[in-house]
Amino acid sequence: MDLQGGLHCLEYYELAGFYDLLTQTYTDYQEQVDFVQQALSYYQWRPGRVLDLACGTGAHSLLLTKAGYQVVGVDLSGQMLRRARQKAAALGLAIPLHQADLRELPYDRSFSAALCLNFSLTYMLTNEDLRRALRSTWKALQPGGLFLFDLAYQFSPEPWQEMAWEEGRNIRVSSVESIDWASQVILRRSSYWVGEGEGMHEYQGLDRRRLTLSQDMLYHLEAEGFQVRGQHRRWVLKQEPDNFSALIVAQKPNS
Ligand SMILES: C[S@@+](CC[C@H](N)C(=O)[O-])C[C@H]1O[C@@H](n2cnc3c(N)ncnc32)[C@H](O)[C@@H]1O
Numbered sequence: 024m025d026l027q028g029g030l031h032c033l034e035y036y037e038l039a040g041f042y043d044l045l046t047q048t049y050t051d052y053q054e055q056v057d058f059v060q061q062a063l064s065y066y067q068w069r070p071g072r073v074l075d076l077a078c079g080t081g082a083h084s085l086l087l088t089k090a091g092y093q094v095v096g097v098d099l100s101g102q103m104l105r106r107a108r109q110k111a112a113a114l115g116l117a118i119p120l121h122q123a124d125l126r127e128l129p130y131d132r133s134f135s136a137a138l139c140l141n142f143s144l145t146y147m148l149t150n151e152d153l154r155r156a157l158r159s160t161w162k163a164l165q166p167g168g169l170f171l172f173d174l175a176y177q178f179s180p181e182p183w184q185e186m187a188w189e190e191g192r193n194i195r196v197s198s199v200e201s202i203d204w205a206s207q208v209i210l211r212r213s214s215y216w217v218g219e220g221e222g223m224h225e226y227q228g229l230d231r232r233r234l235t236l237s238q239d240m241l242y243h244l245e246a247e248g249f250q251v252r253g254q255h256r257r258w259v260l261k262q263e264p265d266n267f268s269a270l271i272v273a274q275k276p277n278s
Contacts, residue, residue, distance in 0.1 A: 033215055033228035035079070039102035041194045041217060042080050044187045052082040055140060058258040058270070059083070059171060060090065063136060065260060066169055066252055066272055071135025074163055076125055076172075077143030081107030081118065088116050095134070097123040126155035130163035137164055139172040142268075145232040148208055150243070153235070157247040164275040170249065173257055173270045174235055178202050178209045193218045207234045237269055249273040 034042045071093075075084045078096030080103050087094045088111075096118060098104050104120050111118045123129060125139070125147065137160050147153035160170055182199040198213040211230040216223065241251050255270045256262035264270070 032211075032230035033213070033226055035098075035100040035103050037102070037226065038194070038215060038217060039080065039100060039106050041187075041192070042103065042106065043082070044189060044192065045185060045194055045196065046082075048185065048187045050082075050141065052086055054258050056083055056086040056090070058260065059087070059138060059140075061260050062171060062255070062270075062272060063169065066274070068169055069135050069165075069167055071165065071168075072133060074128075074130070074134040074137040074160075076128075076137055076139040076160065077146070078107060078120065079103045079141075079143075081110055081120065083138060083140060084118050084120070085110060085114060085116060088118050089114070094118055096120045097125075097128065099124050126152055126159060128159040128163050130159075132162070132165045134163055134168060135165050136169045136171070139170075142173055142175045142232070144172050145175060145235060148206070148231060148233045153233070153243055154247060157243060157249070161247055161249060161275055166275055167277045168275045169252070170273045170275070171270065173268060174237065174240060175232075175268045176234070176236060177267050178234060191220055202234065208232070209234055237264070237271070240271065244271075244273050248275065250276055 073087060073092050073094045075094055075096040078084050078098050081096050084094045084096040096107060101122055104122055107120050144156065147156050178200045184197045186195040195216045196213050198211050200209050200211045202209045209232045213228040215226040215228060237254065244251055250273065252272045252274050254264050256264055257268050257270045
């Protein structure tokens with residue numbers, strides 16, 4: 024299935040099996056889930072089902088389910104969902120995981136919280152797509168439901184490399200980004216070298232994200248009927264956002 028107009032982030036598509044290997048080098052999912060739990064409690068969440076939007080390979084869904092939450096995960100990529108299902112099965116967890124587009128979620132007042140973490144909302148490249156995603160999230164939430172998501176205020180003009188390995192598998196990624204300021208779209212070109220067993224493969228990937236700043240995002244949230252409850256430094260409830268990113272908490276009003 025196409026991710027946004029035919030351009031694919033290979034990690035969500037052909038290389039979904041390597042996504043966890045790569046992200047575990049820089050993402051502490053337990054820290055993120057601890058934050059989510061603290062934030063839900065701080066904003067007086069009414070217990071109910073939690074929707075993990077753009078759940079990827081299910082890291083948040085799995086940890087929250089283990090902690091006793093009822094979670095449903097959705098993602099556009101069948102490959103990412105396949106990995107999520109394998110991981111859930113290996114842990115003996117039954118988690119509903121559905122293939123769906125953020126812009127067309129098939130839910131109506133079904134959840135008391137929605138998450139969209141690790142900058143996944145930035146895949147909404149235009150105002151129209153962003154508004155559709157906000158509208159369908161709003162519809163999926165019950166009155167009073169909370170929406171937690173993060174935004175990145177950065178792009179990296181300098182090329183960079185990432186690498187990760189485990190027994191029999193390794194991946195090296197070399198990336199460079201450019202931005203088109205008119206559309207606010209960041210284009211990341213990556214070369215992937217992937218080794219599995221004896222084989223070694225090279226892939227070229229393109230990824231597009233939108234650089235959306237807080238003032239604009241708050242405007243769109245409010246225009247779609249959300250109340251903005253707070254902005255935080257990522258994973259630190261008691262601190263303001265820094266200059267690189269923010270974690271925003273919005274709420275569907277009670278009536
Ligand atoms: C950076 S990954 C984050 C995955 C997961 N939330 C995590 O933190 O590991 C972004 C995810 O967004 C998904 N995605 C991109 N566009 C989407 C869309 N329009 N609808 C649903 N999921 C989408 C990708 O398939 C990918 O799994």
